[in-house]
Amino acid sequence: MDSSLVYAKTPTGDEAVRQSTRVVQRNLRMVLVQVDGKLSAGELAVKIGNPRLVENALRELEEGGFIAPTLEAASVWEESKRQVQKTGQVSALSQFSTFGPRSKTIPEFVAEESAASSFSTFGKPILPSAGLPDGSGKAGSEPAGPTSSGKRKSLLQWFLLGVGGLCLALVLLVLFYPYQSLKPGIEAAASRLLQTPVHVGGVGVSVWPRPVLVIDRLRIGEAGDSTVEQVRIASPLALLGRPPHVLPSMEVVGASFMADRLATLPLWAAPPTPGSGGLLIRQLRVERMTVSVLDLSLRDLSGEILFKPDGSVEKATFETVDRSLRLAAIPSPQGILLNIDGVAWKPAGSAVSFNALQAKGLLQKGKLLIHEFDSSFLGGVIKGSWLLDWSKALAMAGDVSLSRLDCRKLSAVFIPALNLDGELAGSLRLRSSGQDWSTLWRNVEALLDAEITRGNLHGLDLGEVARRGPGAVVRGGSTKFDRLRANVTINPRLVSARDIQMTAGMVTANGQFQAGRDGVVDGNLMVTMQTSVSTIRTPVRVSGELPDLSAVSK
DSSP, rough: OOOOOEEEEHHHHHHHHOOOOOOOOOOHHHHHHHHHHHSBBHHHHHHHHHHHHHHHHHHHHTTTTTTEEEEHHHHHHHHHHHHHHHHHHHGGGGGGOOOSOSSSOOOOOHHHHHHHHOSSSSSSSOOOOOOOTSSSSTOHHHOOSSHHHHHHHHHHHHHHHHOOOHHHHHHHHHHSGGGGGGGHHHHHHHHHTTTTTTEEEEEEOOOOSOEEEEEEEESTTTTOOOEEEEESSOGGGSSSSSSSSSEEEEEEEEEEEHHHHHHHHHHHSSSOOOGGGGGESEEEEEEEEEETTTTTEEEEEEEEEEEEETEEEEEEEETTTSSEEEEEEHHHHHEEEEEEEEEEOOOOOOOOOOOEEEEEEEEEEEEEEEEHHHHEEETTTEEEEEEEESSEEEEEEEEEEEEEEEEEHHHHHHHHHHHHEEEEEEEEEEEEESHHHHHHHOOEEEEEEEEEEEEETTBOOOHHHHHHHTTOEEOOOOOOOOEEEEEEEEEESSEEEEEEEEEEETTTEEEEEEEETTOOEEEEEEEEOOSSOOOEEEEEEEEEEEEEEEEEEE
């Protein structure tokens, strides 16, 4: 190529500069933009910095009719002006206008451009020439107007406005619906389901984090002895339509039940009757439930109740907030079967805790029977059964076996003034009755067959009394012993021990004692000291107020 040639844009090239889609290759468009009718090919190569790229680009642009040498370019522009004047059109592109008569002749430069154009991605990278907007090469085709696009945008806007308005209407309906009008129907359905009067304080809705129907301040029973702070129904739409209504989940918060009310709920005994309102629950979640027997309560129970397809209870599990006590409840014809597990569980109002507890029981109206329990308690193990009855007044009875209980811990809890060491074993039978829990424990009557091994009785030295002989008075001290056996009777007035047998090396003691509720002790013992040469028997009277005792030999 002659480096002195000066190229200028043709009308097609000038139009291609204004329409970025006409020339798609970057190198061609870069050279086309630099062609101004003044710079020679050599000067363009120096300016762009790539002679080979400039030479190839100029050749392809010239073949495509986008540029021409300056003399030829001037003739092309003159021909274009004559064609415009002949057809009465403003520009070469206006021949595609839908107004006015179409020109039957196509300018020569337009024809050449069409012949050189192609949509193929192979070969020449030059798009169809101006004057054929659809690229079909058909001069009679018309460009699509803006009318259809505008209609589509308008329809889309109206659709979005309609959807937004519908959502807003639903939100307003959910927020401002008169839910209080549902209260009579809810009360009637709940009363049929529980077979007892149910009163509802309020009905509303919560929309966050999900829509929930909220029923507040329920009172259950004619006297309102059981209450529920809140019931949450997570699928309120399931209540619409004809029964039966199936609720996949329901949540009860802050329930407080009397034990009799809980034990006699119809859900435990049988499937709902046809007149129960056609309401079936699959899962009932419970938070902060309290179960009470008179003034004693088991608080902060949480868990869930699972239901069978027929609506009756399949199984219920509960646990305290600190997980120290766990209960599993299963309905049976006799009542509610209970499996109880405890770890470091401390009963309400008690100073002692059960390090580990396993028990099986039966809950019925008016009574709780623990027919088998095994517990780690006060350093030892207790096993047995226990019955609590509140049908008329409070009453209890128990039969317990004891093994390796720490006497120091035991006395610290029940008889703080008695300072006694050792390991306690034996059997305990107890019973009591009263109008309330404090009276119940004050009226305990018990029989204890006790055996204490490797012990130490502080505050009394029986060996010293025997060594001093008749008339000696000893205060304080301690008596270590290998084994101590006694039959202990406990009643509301006093504690008495019969058939006491103490073995402490060369010293033994037999006798009895009694102690009042005020801690005053009065006892008589026969102390025997066995030596290698003789046997000394000394009657000893023990008296005083715990923990200050004195022993006087007779």
